[in-house]
Amino acid sequence: MSIRDAWRSSEPVRLEDHGVDTRHQARQIFRRRILLAAFIALSVFAILIWRAAFLQVDRHAHFSELAESNRTRTLVIPPERGRIFDDAGRVVADNIATFQVQITREDATNLKQELSILQEALNLDDDTMSDLRERLRFGRSFDPMLVKSDLTPFEMAKIAQLQPWLPGVEIQSSLKRVYPYRQLLAHVVGYVGRINVADLKRINPDVYQGTQYIGKSGIERQYEEVLHGTPGHKEVEVDALGRVVKVLKIVRPIPGKDIHLSLDVPLQGIAAAALGAFSGAVVVEDPRTGAIKAMVSRPSFDPNLFVDGISQKNYKALLDDPERPLFDRAMTATYPPGSTIKPVMALAGLQAGIVDPNKKFFAGPYFQIPGDEHHYRDWQRWGHGWVTLDDAITQSCDVYFYDLAFRLGIDRLHQFLTEFGLGAKTGIDLPGESSGLVPSREWKRKTKNQAWYPGETVIAGIGQGYMLTTILQLAQTTSTLAESGKRFRPWLVKTNELAEPSIVMNHESYWTDVRHGMFDVVNSPKGTARRIAAPYLIAGKTGTAQVFTVAQNARYNAKALAQKLHDHALFIGFAPYDNPRIAVAIIAEHGGSGAGTTAPMARKIMDYALGYQAKAPVKIELTNHGD
Amino acid sequence: MAIKLTRKHPTGGGERLHRGGPLGGSTHWPQKAALILAVIRRINYDPVLLLFLMLIAAIGLVAGYSASEQSVVWVEKSAFRFALAFLLMLAIAQIPQRFFFSIAPWLFGFVVLLLVAVYLFGDIGKGARRWLDLGFIRFQPAEILKLGMPMMLAWFFAKRPLPPRFLDVLIALMLIAVPTILIILQPDLGTAILVMMAGIFVLFFAGLSWWYVLAFVLAVSAAAPMMWFYVMHDYQKERVLTLFNPMADPLGAGYHTIQSMIAIGSGGIWGKGWLQGTQSHLNFLPEGTTDFILAVYAEEFGLMGLIILFSLYLAVIWRGLMIAAYAESTAGRMLAAAISMTFLVYVFVNAGMVIGILPVVGVPLPLMSYGGTALVTIMIALGMLMSIRTQRSFLGHER
Incomplete structure (x- = not known):
């Protein structure tokens, strides 16, 4: 089988x-x-x-929810940044639409050909093109890649004309921050820039999603929250690659608020022009309110360079410039006030009761501390002879103030100047303000571990030695003098306006004594600034500061050496005398003398601010007239 | 296979008036139809199996149209492939089953040699050494073994006394182990499992004693930890770990599983409707037209759609087991049963992966997933099943 x-x-x-x-x-x-x-x-x-x-x-609801959240995304719509205006409504920081060409690889039918068309139409160099090719190769196919920004109308017309041959190429508009006045307001208005790591630490990242710019300095930084606005968002349906398929819901952003500054652009321009070629600063304040009408720091820079990221070369040029254009000389730099401090010293003496305004004092060629051989010399070799307080201010008599300071003593001096607002930030609504310095025994012990010498008190009497002020502080001091003790916090934006405690003198007449002295500086035949006497009444004080005290790491070269050795010229003043409407503080670095250099600058500024047209505008010259 | 045709000429056809009448031609059209019918009758196929398979393929095209983002081109291509595959199946069905067993040992030996060759000189693609490049064609020898293994074992056992004796079982185990290990070394776990399972099914249907089955289960549970530490690659381990906790790495290894479960779960009982699936249409589901097509289908047609589809698969397997039960020859019945069960493994491994109860292994869903090699293999197997059906006898009946 x-x-x-x-x-x-x-x-x-x-x-x-x-x-x-x-x-x-x-x-x-x-x-x-x-x-x-x-x-x-x-x-x-x-x-x-x-x-x-x-x-x-069982889990249907759970997975439905997951599927729903899978397909929807919330995209942030950045708000439009608020604009900045001056007091007359001139735009000083604006958003303008710029147009850019971009290309999407996915939508391009013949990428190679389109790129060559674009290169020819837009005159792009080979580096840009190879960079673009790289970005197209490694980017996501549906992401548009920037070809060229800031298109001219001509270029836009060209692209529009070539559109039939350029599928996937589109013109996109975006807002760009511009500063139409360029260098003029660079230090005050500041600039915006791309958000960097340091910025991320101090901001709420949710609010800044999608925002390109953040205020980096000046008003732009100080009022960042106001200017920025509230972002909106849209809910969109996306695919797994994040590509938007459909828009489901839109919540519009709330644009940032516009900011109106107290600045007056033409006055700012006049002030900058008055400084001429000098490095220096001008602060013009309205003593009645504390409003800053002009705030100039020279030399300056173009803030537009920073908006879309400054190039390495430009930034290096700015940093390496010996004149340091990025440095704000109006409120960050500190200078010895020189003779401009004398009115305040006079007030201090009056308040302490050690000076009689009518009593005559013999001012010889020098001052000596009893029992000391050292001669504290007057700027005038032969001295001023018998002078009253008024004469001492008018002629800027050093010996008078050496004596005053010596008898006052550093403690009372320090106390009064501090009360006056010196040695502390004024509280202006700008970042980066310096506080200056009013020396004291305690300060010297702390920082230098040394005892205070009487000689240092003596030179403090004429604003030399350790004393340092910012030009903004000097303008603030001038305003206080102009208003006879009424004080306002300086402001650029109205919200920062604040009346500060007034300075009350024992006798109201002390104010008149000092102010009259300042009046005579300009209007008496012996006044140091007699050359700027105007049909309206100016009161002021000239000053000189020694060069070596300036905090600058300037590189000296042989040609500039001569000028670098000149003293800094200062001037403070207010006008009109009876009813002050403007207070000015000026420094011209290496300007020689206050009388010859800065006083005529102040006159020009006041002429414009008070609406006076000078028949023969004052000349600014570099000569030492003495203070 | 020769087809004998009988052509009955109508009596006195020559005298018919309308000879060459309105329809033209030399023969009357009912005769033509009869001729065609006769040809079709002579074609050996299983109408029941064919019907179920075509239904599944139709569902595959419908789901694929949605998964391919409504690409008519894709559907055309896919339909063309299906047509070719069905023709291949029918062609295989015409081959007498003797042929499969006569080539079985040669095929098996050849493929094992190829596997060794792949191990030594194979091309590396996607980090695995699977392909053999013969200059004109690159192919995976392991794929052939999915059929070669059950053919070989069926041939082997048909010549031996059954139920198998110890020595025969040992030889069979060797025959299973050698290629399986070679495939694991490639490494291609999915194919290795299918090949091994195909062999084990033959062993099982040959009447392997339950004692052996028990011993085998014990051996596997002992070997599993060994596999884990010495054999499995990191990416394979990762897939297994991901299965137990897909949320541990939602963007990496767990991404497929999570997105697929979201797709299925959000479908609900009745589904979101054809072309309405958000998961697949927004591209959250990777490999929507291939390994994960079931998720696309389940999202749009819901639990009801899945029950219908699974019923069709069950019907195919039931029909395959019927064919095995009715098959006349020893080798044939074992091969038919093994093919049916391998088909089950395909469906289970793919569906289990999509549904999140098995690790992610690259096993396609028969007749649904878009893929060349796997479709060819499956259709050849089904063609063999149809061929085996030709020579059948009822269980226990003598003929």
């Missing part, structure tokens, strides 16, 4: 060569196993359906 026959039989069959055939048994087993397999198949599908039911019925 063959195997073929044997396995069909129901009984075991003995085969010749294979022993007992058990195939019928195998067949029975096979039948059972088929049933078992069918059962396994059933259970497998039961498990699959049970699991699917668990996902689709």
Whole structure:
């Protein structure tokens, strides 16, 4: 019996060569196993359906929610930044629409050809093109890549004309911050720039999503929160690659608030022009309110360079410039006030009761501390002779003030000047203000670990030695003098306006004494600034500060050496005398003398501010007339 | 296979008036139809199996149209492939089953040699050494073994007394182990599992004693930790770990599983409707037209759609097991049963992966996933199933 026959039989069959055939048994087993397999198949599908039911019925709500959040994204719409205006409504920081060409790889039908068309139409150099190609190759295919920004109308017309040959190329508009007055307001208005790591630490990143710019300095930084606005958002449906498929909901952003400054751009321009080629600063304040009408620091820089990231070369040029254009000379730099401090010294003496305004004092060529050989010399070699307080201010008599300071003593001097607001920040609404320095025994012990010498008190009387002020502080001091003690915090934006405690003198007449002295500086035949006497009444004080005290790491070169050795020229003044409307503080670095250099500058500024047209404008000359 | 045609000429056809009548031609059209019918009758196929398979393929095209972002081109291409695959299946069905077993040992030996060759000189693609480049064609020898393994073992056991004796079981295990290990070394876990399972199914249907089954289960549970530490690659381990906690790495290894579960779960009982699936249409589902097409389908057609699809798969497997039960020859019935169960493994491994109960293994869903090699393999197997059906006898009946 063959195997073929044997396995069909129901009984075991003995085969010749294979022993007992058990195939019928195998067949029975096979039948059972088929049933078992069918059962396994059933259970497998039961498990699959049970699991699917668990996902689709039990956890349906959960997964629906996940699917929903999967497909929706919230995109932030950045707000438009508020603009900045001067007091007459001139725009000093604006947002302008710029147009840029971008290309999307996915939508381009013939990328190579389109790139060559673009290169020719826009005159792009090979570096830009290879950079663009790299970005296109490695970027996501649906992300538009910038080809050129700041398109001219001509270039836009060209692209529009070539549009049929440029699928995937589009013109996109965006807002760019511009400063139309460029250098003129750079230090005050400041500038915006790209958000960097340091900025990220002090801002709420949610609010700045999608925002390109953040205020880096000046008003732009001080009022960042006001200017920035509140971002809106839109809910969009996206695919797994983040590509927007559909917009579901839009919440519009709230644009930033516009800011109106107290600055007057033409006055600022006049002030900057008056400084001429000098490095220096001018601060013009309205003494009645504390409003800053002009705040100039020269030399300056173009803030527009910083908006979209300054190039390494330009930045290096600004940093390496020995005149340091980035340095704000109006409120960050500190200078010895020189003789401009004398009116305040006079007030201090009057208040302390050590000076009688009418009593005559003999001012020789020098002052000596009793028992000391050292001569503290007057600027006028032969001295001033018998002088009253008025004469001393008018002629800027050093010896008078040496004596005054010596008798007053450093403690009372320090106390009064501090009360006057010197040695502390004025509180102007700008970042980076310096506090200046009014020295004291305590200060010297702390910083230099030395005792205070009487000689240092003596030179403090004429604003030399350790004393340092900012030009803003000098303007503030001038305002206080102009208003006879009424003080206002200086402000650029109205919200910062604040009346500060007035300075009350023991006798109201002390103010008149000092102010009259300042009046005579300009209007008496012996006054140091008599040359700027105007039809309206100016009161002022000239000053000179020694060069080496200036905190500058200027690199000297032979040609500039001569001028670098000149003293800094200062002038403070207010006008009109009876009813002051303007207070000015000026420094011209290495300007020589206050009388010859800065006083005529102040006259020009006051002429403009008070609406006076001089028939023969005063000349500014670099000569030492003495203070 | 020769097809004998009988052409009955109508009596006195020569005298018919409308000879060469309005329809033209030398034969009358009912005769033509009869001729065609006769040809179709002679084609050996299983209409029930064919019907189910075509239904699944139709669902595959419908889901694929959605998954391919409504690409008509894709559907055309896919339909063309399906048509070719069905023709291949029918062609294989015409081959007598004797042929499969007569080539089985040669095929098996050849493929194992190829596997060794791949191990030594194979091309590396996607970090795995799977492809053999013969200059004109690159192919995966392991794919052939999905069929070669059950063919070989069925051939082997058909010549031996059944139920298998210890020595035969040992030889069979060797035959399974050698190629499986070679494939694991490539490494291609998915194929290795399918090949191994195909072999084990033959062993099982040959009537392997339950004692052996028990021993085997024990051996596997002992070997599993060994596999974990010595055999499995990091990416494979990662997939297994991901299965237990997909949220641990939602953007990396767990991404597929999470997105697929979201797709299925958000479908609900009735689904979001055809072409309405957000997960697949917004590209959150990777491999939407291939390994994860079931998720696309489940998202749009819901639990009801899944039940219908799974019923069709179950029907195919049921029909395959029927064919095995009715098959006449020993080798044929074992091969048919093994093919049916391998088909089940395909469906289970893919669906289990999509549904989040099995690790991510690259096993396609038969007749749904878009893929060349796997489709060819499956259709050849089904063609063999149809071929085996030709020679059948009822269980226990003598003929």
